[in-house]
Amino acid sequence: MAERKPTITDVARTAGVSKGLVSFALNDKPGVSPETRKRILEVAGDLGWRPSLSARSLSTSTSYALGLVIRRKPEVISADPFFPAFIAGVESVLAEEGRALVLSVVPDAAAELRSYRTLAGDSRVDGVFLTDLRSNDARFGLLAELRLPAVALGRPDPAVPFPSVQLDDTHGIAQAVAHLADLGHSRIAHVAGDPHMMHGGRRRSSFNEAMREAGLEPGLIVETDFSAACGADATRMLLEKRRPPTAIVYANDPMAIAGLGVAQQRGLRVPADLSITGFDGTDISGYVFPALTTITSDPVEWGRVAARTLLRLIAEGTAESVELPPAALLVRASTGPPPSDRGTVAAHS
Amino acid sequence: MAERKPTITDVARTAGVSKGLVSFALNDKPGVSPETRKRILEVAGDLGWRPSLSARSLSTSTSYALGLVIRRKPEVISADPFFPAFIAGVESVLAEEGRALVLSVVPDAAAELRSYRTLAGDSRVDGVFLTDLRSNDARFGLLAELRLPAVALGRPDPAVPFPSVQLDDTHGIAQAVAHLADLGHSRIAHVAGDPHMMHGGRRRSSFNEAMREAGLEPGLIVETDFSAACGADATRMLLEKRRPPTAIVYANDPMAIAGLGVAQQRGLRVPADLSITGFDGTDISGYVFPALTTITSDPVEWGRVAARTLLRLIAEGTAESVELPPAALLVRASTGPPPSDRGTVAAHS
DNA sequence: CTGAAAGCGCTTACAG
DNA sequence: CTGAAAGCGCTTACAG
Numbered sequence: 001m002a003e004r005k006p007t008i009t010d011v012a013r014t015a016g017v018s019k020g021l022v023s024f025a026l027n028d029k030p031g032v033s034p035e036t037r038k039r040i041l042e043v044a045g046d047l048g049w050r051p052s053l054s055a056r057s058l059s060t061s062t063s064y065a066l067g068l069v070i071r072r073k074p075e076v077i078s079a080d081p082f083f084p085a086f087i088a089g090v091e092s093v094l095a096e097e098g099r100a101l102v103l104s105v106v107p108d109a110a111a112e113l114r115s116y117r118t119l120a121g122d123s124r125v126d127g128v129f130l131t132d133l134r135s136n137d138a139r140f141g142l143l144a145e146l147r148l149p150a151v152a153l154g155r156p157d158p159a160v161p162f163p164s165v166q167l168d169d170t171h172g173i174a175q176a177v178a179h180l181a182d183l184g185h186s187r188i189a190h191v192a193g194d195p196h197m198m199h200g201g202r203r204r205s206s207f208n209e210a211m212r213e214a215g216l217e218p219g220l221i222v223e224t225d226f227s228a229a230c231g232a233d234a235t236r237m238l239l240e241k242r243r244p245p246t247a248i249v250y251a252n253d254p255m256a257i258a259g260l261g262v263a264q265q266r267g268l269r270v271p272a273d274l275s276i277t278g279f280d281g282t283d284i285s286g287y288v289f290p291a292l293t294t295i296t297s298d299p300v301e302w303g304r305v306a307a308r309t310l311l312r313l314i315a316e317g318t319a320e321s322v323e324l325p326p327a328a329l330l331v332r333a334s335t336g337p338p339p340s341d342r343g344t345v346a347a348h349s
Numbered sequence: 350m351a352e353r354k355p356t357i358t359d360v361a362r363t364a365g366v367s368k369g370l371v372s373f374a375l376n377d378k379p380g381v382s383p384e385t386r387k388r389i390l391e392v393a394g395d396l397g398w399r400p401s402l403s404a405r406s407l408s409t410s411t412s413y414a415l416g417l418v419i420r421r422k423p424e425v426i427s428a429d430p431f432f433p434a435f436i437a438g439v440e441s442v443l444a445e446e447g448r449a450l451v452l453s454v455v456p457d458a459a460a461e462l463r464s465y466r467t468l469a470g471d472s473r474v475d476g477v478f479l480t481d482l483r484s485n486d487a488r489f490g491l492l493a494e495l496r497l498p499a500v501a502l503g504r505p506d507p508a509v510p511f512p513s514v515q516l517d518d519t520h521g522i523a524q525a526v527a528h529l530a531d532l533g534h535s536r537i538a539h540v541a542g543d544p545h546m547m548h549g550g551r552r553r554s555s556f557n558e559a560m561r562e563a564g565l566e567p568g569l570i571v572e573t574d575f576s577a578a579c580g581a582d583a584t585r586m587l588l589e590k591r592r593p594p595t596a597i598v599y600a601n602d603p604m605a606i607a608g609l610g611v612a613q614q615r616g617l618r619v620p621a622d623l624s625i626t627g628f629d630g631t632d633i634s635g636y637v638f639p640a641l642t643t644i645t646s647d648p649v650e651w652g653r654v655a656a657r658t659l660l661r662l663i664a665e666g667t668a669e670s671v672e673l674p675p676a677a678l679l680v681r682a683s684t685g686p687p688p689s690d691r692g693t694v695a696a697h698s
Numbered sequence: 699c700t701g702a703a704a705g706c707g708c709t710t711a712c713a714g
Numbered sequence: 715c716t717g718a719a720a721g722c723g724c725t726t727a728c729a730g
Binding site (some may be wrong): 050053054055057058063065072074075076077078079080081082083084086087089092095098101102103104105106107113114115118119121122123124165182227228229231234254257258260261262263264265281282284285286288289290291299300317334 | 612
Binding site (some may be wrong): 356357358366368371372376378400401402403404405406407408409661 | 721722724725726
């Protein structure tokens with residue numbers, strides 16, 4: 001019948017040693033002779049013994065799990081392609097390490113802080129990933145209070161005492177602006193992300209800087225919450241200006257796709273009448289018409305590196321921050337010369 | 350200094366009772382007088398005591414967590430908008446119940462089965478959600494062997510001994526076909542999903558049936574893996590036929606959006622030259638041009654109901670299957686009369 | 699209604 | 715190099 005799962009006691013008994021020794025052998029601790037260790041491991045294998053996670057957790061105060069709290073309203077959660085890919089990367093390293101990922105999806109700031117408290121209070125996780133950094137993020141203080149190891153995704157604003165894994169998205173935006181300026185655009189607008197999020201703010205300031213470097217006048221900037229709906233509204237607003245932009249740089253792909261839709265609905269041809277760039281290099285961005293010029297990062301790799309960094313931080317008490325290869329511009333079909341310069345520039349090619 | 354977290358012993362001592370009684374009071378077990386219970390709970394509150402999850406887990410063999418294993422290749426994981434929304438729904442009920450969600454993302458079938466074994470072997474979870482059902486799914490047997498409570502999403506093919514939460518997507522496909530037939534289409538094709546997945550197969554057979562009911566000849570069907578790339582390829586293939594379809598019913602939104610891109614690239618106007626319907630009612634589908642006619646379900650609600658069902662199954666050993674409101678057609682701008690009938694039908698409106 | 703005690707399955711000083 | 719024992723913080727029969 002349903003045979004009871006073997007415990008460390010069973011292993012010790014059939015190997016003829018004490019429980020303590022089995023534990024030492026399992027955990028590769030010194031003080032066990034090679035032959036004894038080998039015999040213990042064999043017996044454990046034969047019996048199909050697997051150490052009990054909860055017993056281990058109780059004696060070591062370790063959960064062997066990592067936590068990720070995502071703060072997104074249910075309506076927009078699907079719009080962000082970053083998380084699924086990031087999580088896939090995280091999982092690929094956790095699986096090898098026998099760790100699990102505890103995921104929490106919360107709708108607002110209060111629930112977010114509550115979630116970290118619960119995760120820490122229940123010792124559900126040994127550390128957490130911090131995404132969507134905001135300036136003066138309330139989570140920084142909370143994590144310190146909870147003594148919960150954390151790795152930040154992106155460059156935290158006030159320097160924080162924990163490592164971060166970051167990717168220079170500044171470079172991508174600069175490349176996009178330079179690309180558009182090269183094509184002859186001078187009226188370039190930016191549909192930015194949420195100004196309270198670090199990456200939203202950073203993309204915005206790198207946009208400003210790139211415009212300056214290209215010798216152009218400051219472009220119009222519209223703030224959004226990163227949703228397709230906001231992207232569409234912002235585009236509509238920009239196109240209704242007396243002198244509308246000839247190119248728009250969006251802070252993510254869903255907004256760029258929505259902007260493309262608005263432009264087409266108004267009878268504009270992209271890129272003949274309006275150039276558009278996205279951000280993220282999502283799968284679908286290559287299949288809309290025209291295929292989106294966008295800025296690609298590698299969220300799967302980001303997840304892998306973040307997981308390794310967090311595991312190292314937990315194991316060794318310290319870990320270096322990592323700088324990932326910068327986001328790069330991927331030129332496809334949604335960008336071209338501006339309307340007035342078309343003849344001139346076309347002659348070049 | 351860093352004060353130790355209070356334990357049940359601290360509560361018992363300061364309340365002047367035994368540990369056992371504190372436990373009884375906490376868990377609402379009979380055998381504690383109302384006054385004593387009240388006093389114990391007060392002391393616990395004052396001390397800020399929170400029962401230790403791992404100690405509890407060890408004595409009750411319960412993890413207070415639920416598991417979700419998603420099998421998707423990293424490249425396509427972001428394309429499927431179902432999971433983030435589903436997870437948001439699950440979390441909304443788990444948060445209230447003090448449960449956590451353990452997420453596992455795996456690339457292939459072998460890793461998937463390994464993941465369930467690990468989750469069960471480590472007692473990481475008390476039960477799991479089963480998504481992307483396949484016919485004669487190997488997971489059915491495994492879960493029985495592991496004695497792991499499970500709730501299936503969708504209608505399992507050979508009847509299974511555990512409850513399911515399902516949504517009739519048949520109805521949506523039928524409505525889409527009927528809608529297109531009403532508009533005057535007779536050459537309708539279906540870009541189906543993965544035939545090995547239950548929902549892919551079911552949408553396909555309901556397409557066939559709906560065509561028959563509309564009195565139309567069987568439409569062309571192309572199988573895919575649900576990815577945008579496959580959706581684009583399938584569309585290209587269909588449009589190159591000698592007598593191409595005048596309408597295409599896609600098994601999900603990303604493929605429909607990719608199909609829309611292919612059509613536009615070939616100079617076809619949608620819906621004047623080709624009508625297109627999606628499936629899922631994703632956020633972005635409302636922002637492409639023309640806005641996609643699609644079939645909407647409610648994955649957030651699906652997550653909520655699935656979570657409640659699984660919790661009930663775990664607590665009571667049994668739970669009823671639930672039938673969610675059927676997916677419904679949302680008519681937007683990507684469907685219209687076929688090219689040849691345009692004049693006629695337009696006269697009606 | 700309440701208390702004292704054993705047990706869940708590990709880890710880890712402490713002796714030998 | 716090895717063993718016996720205490721401890722992690724709960725739950726749960728078993729006595730009273």
